[in-house]
Amino acid sequence: MKTILSIWPVFFFVLLALGVCKASGSSAQASGGGQGRAMFAGGCFWCMEKPFAELAGVLSVTVGYAGGRTEKPTYETYAAGGHVEAVELIFDPARVSYGELLALFWRQIDPTDSGGQFADRGHAYSAAVFYLDEAQRREAEKSRAELAARKLFASPVVTPIVPATTFYPAEEYHQGYYRKNPIRYKLYRAGSGRDRFLASVWGEERGGGKKWSEAELRARLTPLQYQVTRQAGTEPPFRNEHWDNKRAGIYVDVVSGEPLFSSLDKFDSGTGWPSFSRPLVAENVVEREEKSLFMTRTEVRSREGDSHLGHLFADGPPPGGLRYCINSAALRFVPAEELRREGYGEFAGSFAGE
Numbered sequence: 426m427k428t429i430l431s432i433w434p435v436f437f438f439v440l441l442a443l444g445v446c447k448a449s450g451s452s453a454q455a456s457g458g459g460q461g462r463a464m465f466a467g468g469c470f471w472c473m474e475k476p477f478a479e480l481a482g483v484l485s486v487t488v489g490y491a492g493g494r495t496e497k498p499t500y501e502t503y504a505a506g507g508h509v510e511a512v513e514l515i516f517d518p519a520r521v522s523y524g525e526l527l528a529l530f531w532r533q534i535d536p537t538d539s540g541g542q543f544a545d546r547g548h549a550y551s552a553a554v555f556y557l558d559e560a561q562r563r564e565a566e567k568s569r570a571e572l573a574a575r576k577l578f579a580s581p582v583v584t585p586i587v588p589a590t591t592f593y594p595a596e597e598y599h600q601g602y603y604r605k606n607p608i609r610y611k612l613y614r615a616g617s618g619r620d621r622f623l624a625s626v627w628g629e630e631r632g633g634g635k636k637w638s639e640a641e642l643r644a645r646l647t648p649l650q651y652q653v654t655r656q657a658g659t660e661p662p663f664r665n666e667h668w669d670n671k672r673a674g675i676y677v678d679v680v681s682g683e684p685l686f687s688s689l690d691k692f693d694s695g696t697g698w699p700s701f702s703r704p705l706v707a708e709n710v711v712e713r714e715e716k717s718l719f720m721t722r723t724e725v726r727s728r729e730g731d732s733h734l735g736h737l738f739a740d741g742p743p744p745g746g747l748r749y750c751i752n753s754a755a756l757r758f759v760p761a762e763e764l765r766r767e768g769y770g771e772f773a774g775s776f777a778g779e
Contacts, residue, residue: 468542482521662697681730
């Protein structure tokens with residue numbers, strides 16, 4: 426970005442004389458009305474501001490500096506002080522969740538690049554999630570694990586998730602740069618290579634919605650997994666991966682990674698398919714009436730992945746009497762000892778005695 430700024434020395438000469446705004450605190454709960462706070466770094470903060478500012482439920486976006494060792498950094502000194510360009514968001518949790526902010530964040534960066542972002546090189550332009558409390562840390566790690574599981578990139582996902590430090594707002598001329606200087610902003614984005622990269626990876630997903638193209642799904646899934654999850658197929662009984670798995674852990678959607686069932690609720694139904702008495706996270710399992718094979722059944726699907734999982738029957742064990750009959754091909758098993766490492770640490774406590 427500094428290379429581009431040098432093109433307009435007269436324009437910036439006066440503006441650089443402006444002072445630094447007061448630094449912010451480090452709480453995930455912003456003052457007033459139960460508002461939420463989040464911090465992200467994704468290279469050039471001009472490019473990170475606009476996508477979040479246009480997201481419904483985001484109340485304000487401030488660009489600035491974070492993560493360094495010096496106080497009151499300026500645009501001229503932040504890099505030497507170890508800071509990175511970052512954005513601070515104030516949002517309404519009733520309208521947009523932290524998970525949705527994370528989804529949008531991943532779609533603005535190259536998460537495999539630890540040396541900067543696109544044309545901007547060096548630590549000052551590196552990407553990071555700054556978490557403000559334990560809940561944000563857990564959700565960020567889960568979101569990163571789900572992104573890695575999609576195998577969208579040829580290299581590993583390396584973007585760090587680190588504790589938030591003091592956020593220092595940048596000079597006023599940096600705030601709302603995409604509105605104040607729309608032509609220069611567009612030229613910068615185009616020249617940096619960011620837009621080309623994001624379009625090649627995400628296409629229409631860049632706005633933050635969770636969708637998977639047919640090409641991506643066919644590349645990621647085995648033929649059986651694709652047939653089951655996308656075409657509502659059924660795998661053979663007794664000849665599938667998890668029907669007799671007795672290890673402690675959880676089962677997540679093979680497409681989206683969302684947690685679905687726990688080994689603590691798994692039982693031997695004698696049918697040859699994995700059977701569970703209840704979901705691990707009820708809202709992640711959607712029930713739909715299905716009329717096929719001259720009968721009416723209850724199909725179960727995952728909410729985010731919209732994967733066909735199997736069917737629900739009323740012949741399970743007490744007290745609930747339910748049997749979630751699930752295809753192994755729709756599931757990925759995460760062992761209890763791997764839950765924290767894979768971003769599912771919130772469920773690890775259930776297996777403490779295992």
